[in-house]
Amino acid sequence: MFSYTFQWKQAFAKLPLMLDGALVTVEIALLSMALGIVLAVALTGFRLSGNRFLVAVTAAWVEVARNTPALFQIYMAHFGIASFGVHLSPYVSLLIGITFNNAGYLSENFRGALKAIPDTQARAARSLGMSAVQAFGYVVLPQMLRIAFLPITNQMVWAILMTSLGVTVGMNFDLYGVTQDLNALTFRTFELFALAAVIFYVITKIIQIGARLIANRLFRY
């Protein structure tokens, strides 16, 4: 039994507010990916360094990021950190939570990508007179990012969707937060969340198609 009269007009009137929210969602996802990639490269470097402490840091980070719910990570970034007296805004908490998650997943992607690059390449670069850092930066890293490109876009889609968890830490101006606020005001639950779902779908689809076009252009052999 489902007795409900859909009132799309009421929901469509709120579309501009939701699109503003969608911009914030995209912004958080982009920032968290940029930070996440940098951190993931660092974590991958840590793992390769052989330093026992750095390897342990990476291992712990990856384990927690991949084996606990993103909701938990974001919640801890807000209420967990706050119990040490550090107060972060919902925006920053959400960004930290998603970045943490991104870095954990991406560093595993990068590790896999590195394994796909033959050791001989780095050795060949070294024999040409490059330093270890140069060999990594000029020879290994570009290839690693190329192999990991599609996994990175997957993570970007995941980051977009994870922003919806921000409501648990008081976020109210991203797409999901705006939708929930409007829902409380109007009780037009189904229309508003259907609209939000379509917007999420369109954003992620644009990312996927865009990534494919970029990949086709950049990675032609």
Add this chain to the structure above:
Amino acid sequence: MKTLITAALLLVSASAAQADKLDDIISSGTLRCAVVLDFPPMGFRDADNNPQGFDVDYCNDLAAALGVTAEIVETPFPERIPALMSGRVDVGVASTSDTLERAKTVGFSVPYFAFEMAVTANEKSGITSYETMKGKVVGAVAGTYEAIALEEQVKAWGEGEFRPYQTQADVFLALSQGQLDGTVSTSTVAQANVKSGSYPGIAVVGKAPFDTDYVALFTNREEYGLINYLNLFVNQQVRTGRYEELYAKWIGGDVPSLVVPNTYR
């Protein structure tokens, strides 16, 4: 014999075609109420995890009046409408403010309870009244009357920040941690949480000058038979003194009037 069976069948099908929600509840023998169990003292779980509170008792009374068994369906604030529309519950006994905007979507009874709003603040925040919340970080439970009003107030002040959290517990946790400087909640909820001792460093500092928050029972908008019954039930609860009794049991103090002066209902 044959005509008798045909007549009986006709009768059954005719009554089935006309059965409304009130009939469905009576014939199913169960009244399923959406109750928010994160909202003491209106709804919460006791040490044995059993639902307790004003709303829980109110649902039980309603079921008893209908002659059916009550089933409490725990429903967080944002999920009240999906629960009703998907047919998981029959009636919302969920401290739901009867705004005109919402009445476009669901059908409300007359008010069964009235809240006054109180300001609770972190003791270090410097908030001593509603007005001193200006420019501070304030929050409330997403989707509630006070959250909507407070968010509008922050916008009107043009400074400070508003944060909606998902549960009342998260609001008081954030307040106790100092993530929030102040919150507006129903005075009953504020007192219950401050008294509980789970959230150190917070205190009720005054009243919020919002209009009285009348809350009503709700069901599907077109279920006039049921809404009619709910209206009479609310009236009877007051008339028989049960409302006063429940108020004394769960809240205590002066019983708020459910009648708006100078109006029809």
